[in-house]
Amino acid sequence: MTRTARPQGPTAPDDGARPAPDAHRAADPGTGADRTVRLRGVRVEAAGPTSSAVLLEGVDLELSAPRVAVVGENGSGKSTLARAVAGLADVTAGEVIVHGVDAVRDVKGLRRTVGMVFANPAAQMVMPTVREDVELTVKALRGPDGRRLSTEEVARRTDAALAGHRLTALADRACLSLSSGQAQRLAVCSVMTAAPSLVIADEPTSLLDGRHRQIIADRLLAADPSAPGGFQLLLVTHDLELARACDEAVWVHAGRIERTGPAADVVAAYEAFLDRAVAEELA
Numbered sequence: 001m002t003r004t005a006r007p008q009g010p011t012a013p014d015d016g017a018r019p020a021p022d023a024h025r026a027a028d029p030g031t032g033a034d035r036t037v038r039l040r041g042v043r044v045e046a047a048g049p050t051s052s053a054v055l056l057e058g059v060d061l062e063l064s065a066p067r068v069a070v071v072g073e074n075g076s077g078k079s080t081l082a083r084a085v086a087g088l089a090d091v092t093a094g095e096v097i098v099h100g101v102d103a104v105r106d107v108k109g110l111r112r113t114v115g116m117v118f119a120n121p122a123a124q125m126v127m128p129t130v131r132e133d134v135e136l137t138v139k140a141l142r143g144p145d146g147r148r149l150s151t152e153e154v155a156r157r158t159d160a161a162l163a164g165h166r167l168t169a170l171a172d173r174a175c176l177s178l179s180s181g182q183a184q185r186l187a188v189c190s191v192m193t194a195a196p197s198l199v200i201a202d203e204p205t206s207l208l209d210g211r212h213r214q215i216i217a218d219r220l221l222a223a224d225p226s227a228p229g230g231f232q233l234l235l236v237t238h239d240l241e242l243a244r245a246c247d248e249a250v251w252v253h254a255g256r257i258e259r260t261g262p263a264a265d266v267v268a269a270y271e272a273f274l275d276r277a278v279a280e281e282l283a
């Protein structure tokens, strides 16, 4: 992820953990803002030297739950779906509307709306040190009056963000010296600090030990788009325990949507499919 792709939140976020949502709400009750991700007849292609490959076809989705997991086998199209919602895929048919923003045509609007944690965290670090990297995001925030934050407020929010993601001890370390898991935590911290209304996280816990997986999972699963400064979560994951903790899930299979619905049901169906596939392979 490039620095320019990092979202610029319109207002400064609350630094603390947000309460778990108690209901699926498609609109912010305070502002009436649309908090739904809609895909209609979406096809994604990848152009090759002589022909193009269809990576996703006929995708129709309406996602308004606070926490939506995306599951499926390797190569099924999960990251492609995430990238389509983030405006980073070649959508050659259909439309993608993210919280009221046309993800295919309004790239600028989408950058204010979406924050993406990529599977490769190294691609998201743009400043020399951990503190500077988080600080850069904080500096782009605005106060409730729409004005830039004061130097003191930038420092306070940077410290709070670092502490909230257990990164204080690493604050003065060079980004390039971080371990993979530490870099993943920094990527999640920076994206969440920018306060986008949609956080897309592609395997955000794949490199983490148990303790840090829990910390990041708790942060992401606190998603509540109806809370002030809150966000909706689209979580691509092979961690089926995490997927089950979401409200809804999407199962992608061979570039198409196999099933959507309550996370528990979709994950159970996907697990049964995996069990059958393994049994067939071993027979």
Ligand SMILES: Nc1ncnc2c1ncn2[C@@H]1O[C@H](COP(=O)(O)OP(=O)(O)OP(=O)(O)O)[C@@H](O)[C@H]1O
Residues within 6 Å of the ligand: 046, 047, 053, 055, 072, 073, 074, 075, 076, 077, 078, 079, 080, 081
């Ligand atoms: N630029 C490209 N050109 C051709 N094929 C591509 C391109 N990008 C992705 N693909 C293919 O599209 C399919 C879907 O890829 P994608 O990364 O979305 O899968 P995924 O479900 O996220 O997989 P994983 O769980 O392994 O991360 C894969 O077969 C992949 O090889």
